[in-house]
Amino acid sequence: MSSDNPIVEMSKVSKWFGATRALDDVDLAVHPGRIIGLLGAIGAGKSTLLRSIIGLYLPDDGRVVTFGCPARDLGPQELARIGYVHQEGEMLNWMTVGQLVRYVAAYYPNWNKDLEQRYISDFGINLQARVGSLSPGERQKVAILIAVGFEPELLILDEPASALDPIARARFLDLLLELIQTEGRTIVISSHILSDVEKVIDHVVIMDHGRIIRDSSFDDLREEFSRIRLTALHGPLPAQLPFTGIIQCQRSDGEALLTVRHQSPDCIEQQAQAIDCEAEIQPLPLEDIYRLVVESKSQHRADQR
Amino acid sequence: MCILLANLKHLYQRRGLWLAYVLLAFSIWVSIIVWVGEPAVLRGKFIGLIVLASLVGMLAAVIQMEILAKPFAFCLPGHRQTVKSFIFTVGVVTNLASAALFLFYPGLFPGERLVVLCSAFFAGLIFYSAGVWLAFRLSQPAVLVGLLVFAMLGARLLNLHGLLEQAIILYPVQVIAVGLPCLWALWIYLNDANLARRNCLRPWIGFGDAFDPERLRKFQQARGADPWKRLKDHPRPWVEDFFLGRMSRGGPFSMARFLWGSLYISFAIPISRSRNVLVLALFIAIFLGYAGPGMWAMLAFVPLLLVQAFASRQVLYSTMLTAGGRAERYASTLAVAIITAGLLVLLIGIIAAMSIPLAAVIPDIPVRGFTLAYRAVGLDAFYVPLVFLPLAWVIQLIFYRRPVLVIVMLLALIYLAMIVGITFGKELAAIAGPGTAVALAVVSWLIFASRTHRIAVRRDLVRR
Numbered sequence: 179m180s181s182d183n184p185i186v187e188m189s190k191v192s193k194w195f196g197a198t199r200a201l202d203d204v205d206l207a208v209h210p211g212r213i214i215g216l217l218g219a220i221g222a223g224k225s226t227l228l229r230s231i232i233g234l235y236l237p238d239d240g241r242v243v244t245f246g247c248p249a250r251d252l253g254p255q256e257l258a259r260i261g262y263v264h265q266e267g268e269m270l271n272w273m274t275v276g277q278l279v280r281y282v283a284a285y286y287p288n289w290n291k292d293l294e295q296r297y298i299s300d301f302g303i304n305l306q307a308r309v310g311s312l313s314p315g316e317r318q319k320v321a322i323l324i325a326v327g328f329e330p331e332l333l334i335l336d337e338p339a340s341a342l343d344p345i346a347r348a349r350f351l352d353l354l355l356e357l358i359q360t361e362g363r364t365i366v367i368s369s370h371i372l373s374d375v376e377k378v379i380d381h382v383v384i385m386d387h388g389r390i391i392r393d394s395s396f397d398d399l400r401e402e403f404s405r406i407r408l409t410a411l412h413g414p415l416p417a418q419l420p421f422t423g424i425i426q427c428q429r430s431d432g433e434a435l436l437t438v439r440h441q442s443p444d445c446i447e448q449q450a451q452a453i454d455c456e457a458e459i460q461p462l463p464l465e466d467i468y469r470l471v472v473e474s475k476s477q478h479r480a481d482q483r
Numbered sequence: 484m485c486i487l488l489a490n491l492k493h494l495y496q497r498r499g500l501w502l503a504y505v506l507l508a509f510s511i512w513v514s515i516i517v518w519v520g521e522p523a524v525l526r527g528k529f530i531g532l533i534v535l536a537s538l539v540g541m542l543a544a545v546i547q548m549e550i551l552a553k554p555f556a557f558c559l560p561g562h563r564q565t566v567k568s569f570i571f572t573v574g575v576v577t578n579l580a581s582a583a584l585f586l587f588y589p590g591l592f593p594g595e596r597l598v599v600l601c602s603a604f605f606a607g608l609i610f611y612s613a614g615v616w617l618a619f620r621l622s623q624p625a626v627l628v629g630l631l632v633f634a635m636l637g638a639r640l641l642n643l644h645g646l647l648e649q650a651i652i653l654y655p656v657q658v659i660a661v662g663l664p665c666l667w668a669l670w671i672y673l674n675d676a677n678l679a680r681r682n683c684l685r686p687w688i689g690f691g692d693a694f695d696p697e698r699l700r701k702f703q704q705a706r707g708a709d710p711w712k713r714l715k716d717h718p719r720p721w722v723e724d725f726f727l728g729r730m731s732r733g734g735p736f737s738m739a740r741f742l743w744g745s746l747y748i749s750f751a752i753p754i755s756r757s758r759n760v761l762v763l764a765l766f767i768a769i770f771l772g773y774a775g776p777g778m779w780a781m782l783a784f785v786p787l788l789l790v791q792a793f794a795s796r797q798v799l800y801s802t803m804l805t806a807g808g809r810a811e812r813y814a815s816t817l818a819v820a821i822i823t824a825g826l827l828v829l830l831i832g833i834i835a836a837m838s839i840p841l842a843a844v845i846p847d848i849p850v851r852g853f854t855l856a857y858r859a860v861g862l863d864a865f866y867v868p869l870v871f872l873p874l875a876w877v878i879q880l881i882f883y884r885r886p887v888l889v890i891v892m893l894l895a896l897i898y899l900a901m902i903v904g905i906t907f908g909k910e911l912a913a914i915a916g917p918g919t920a921v922a923l924a925v926v927s928w929l930i931f932a933s934r935t936h937r938i939a940v941r942r943d944l945v946r947r
Binding site: 229232233234235236250251252253254255256257258260261262264266268269270272273277280281282284285286287324325 | 717718723727730731735736737740741744747748752801802803804805806807808809810811940941942943944945
């Protein structure tokens with residue numbers, strides 16, 4: 179397989195749970211080396227998509243291919259290249275953490291003992307504690323350890339930091355950044371804590387009602403949306419602002435805060451000068467971008483109706 | 484609508500209770516059949532419904548505890564009063580109905596009949612109060628339901644049912660005299676101002692919750708490390724070394740490695756506790772030796788009800804991703820099932836083997852006019868788990884998202900087998916034999932293997 183080939187390919191994938199369509203005609207390609215942020219509201223289909231990639235769910239329609247193998251037929255060779263952390267943290271409760279780590283490590287000849295030791299000391303994991311008696315945050319730390327210990331090529335993280343405290347979350351992000359530095363490693367991370375996710379991702383997939391409504395690089399997305407703080411140099415702002423693609427606008431006498439779409443910085447500067455204003459262009463946080471994308475899609479859908 | 488009425492609506496609105504009603508209806512049917520079939524006096528034929536009141540009491544209390552244990556319950560206006568109103572309303576109505584059976588008791592004068600009716604009513608209320616009290620005191624009252632079967636069998640062996648009936652008929656005043664303070668004590672307990680405060684947010688598992696893995700997980704977490712401390716150093720280091728050693732010997736990413744891993748998570752704890760298992764086998768051997776062959780055949784069905792505790796489901800359905808695909812999960816599920824069934828048959832063999840020397844040592848026990856004789860346990864029913872366990876696993880694997888339904892279907896399977904056995908006993912005896920047992924076992928294992936294969940290949944492997 180050449181390095182340009184996607185390691186995960188989903189084409190026309192649909193999945194039903196009773197009357198609910200969890201995935202609706204999903205097409206997705208995950209290329210090696212990408213760090214993908216999978217965003218969406220609760221029930222948008224993120225977990226279903228991730229579980230379909232590793233073959234735990236089977237699609238009702240369409241095709242999922244992971245590492246060149248249909249997800250249904252993934253065998254030990256392929257699954258040994260995939261690490262998976264999921265939000266429910268299903269583990270063997272009766273084992274101690276140490277026993278669980280030894281048990282999982284026994285499946286993988288390439289288990290990284292050094293990484294394990296460092297992780298255990300960084301996260302303060304108690305190896306003697308029974309898994310069943312751990313708090314949700316501690317369970318999540320253990321789940322992350324057993325998912326990254328064998329240094330998988332594809333790491334699938336389904337709400338990995340939702341139960342972690344702020345310090346553990348920061349350490350987890352450091353770990354992710356370290357993992358990312360390994361060439362060719364691919365990470366798909368779904369999270370509601372977008373402020374964390376945006377520090378590590380380079381690609382964004384946004385889901386809504388089982389559909390992928392946006393699949394693009396994070397840089398493209400950041401360039402697409404801008405926030406402009408417009409300050410009039412002399413007197414009040416004109417009633418009509420010359421910018422196109424204004425999504426939001428808050429204004430007072432001499433100032434305005436605009437959110438615009440598809441406007442290059444040069445163009446904004448020129449238009450601001452034309453109305454005798456100073457424009458300060460700020461990047462939009464991922465949380466706002468996500469909201470704008472979902473809202474515009476909902477608006478688009480409502481208009482079509 | 485008053486609060487009591489709203490609470491009473493639980494009795495028909497909750498689908499989970501319909502299972503209890505089916506079981507109660509079956510028990511009532513059995514109680515009446517026993518009485519109609521042989522209306523002998525003072526032999527315990529009329530006692531079934533009175534004893535059953537303990538189960539009804541547990542049900543009524545569990546319904547109230549499920550409300551009290553919720554975070555908002557403490558704030559519900561007037562609910563404290565409703566707890567005792569509900570429990571006493573249900574208790575009085577059901578025990579009046581149960582006691583009414585004594586209206587048909589043979590050989591009583593009209594005035595005597597009325598006193599006996601009161602006596603039976605209060606006897607029922609004593610059992611009912613005990614059920615209520617246990618449901619409030621224990622954190623998992625559902626466990627008691629399983630023990631009730633053994634309690635009833637043991638009581639029957641000791642003729643306690645006959646003694647109870649004698650007490651109701653011959654000593655009604657004394658029974659009423661015991662019943663009244665019991666009721667008073669229950670009233671005081673339920674009237675306690677701290678009852679709601681004590682139980683609010685208490686880690687507690689009701690009947691329906693007992694089959695809900697998610698609720699059980701939260702319950703265990705809420706109780707902290709206590710349940711896991713009981714495991715001490717289990718699995719034993721040598722058990723861990725043995726299985727992990729076997730895993731390492733299998734080639735990387737091989738079927739053998741996954742198989743040994745599945746066997747490890749399935750049998751590490753039972754093997755580590757093998758001494759406890761042998762002690763349990765000894766107790767069962769003693770109990771069955773006194774119980775006789777009829778009980779032995781019935782107890783062969785008990786493993787079916789424990790199917791939820793077996794690990795085959797855990798191997799097939801798991802979100803904990805390891806290096807094993809669907810084919811490995813399928814093969815391991817089969818292996819775990821075969822070994823589990825084999826170990827159960829081995830346990831039955833051990834129990835039978837233990838009973839042979841015990842028969843020479845254990846004395847017969849004279850109890851109130853009759854003798855409990857110890858006899859070596861036969862191996863007549865050893866094949867029952869081999870035939871029925873695969874079918875029970877099929878039910879469990881298909882309906883694993885609906886644990887209550889699994890229990891209902893397993894009970895239905897057991898009842899069906901028992902009814903077929905009773906109804907066609909003579910015809911079945913004619914064809915019974917090793918050949919038939921082997922044929923039945925082969926068919927049920929084939930059903931299990933094909934169904935498991937279908938699930939492993941075509942179904943989602945985790946719950947939604």
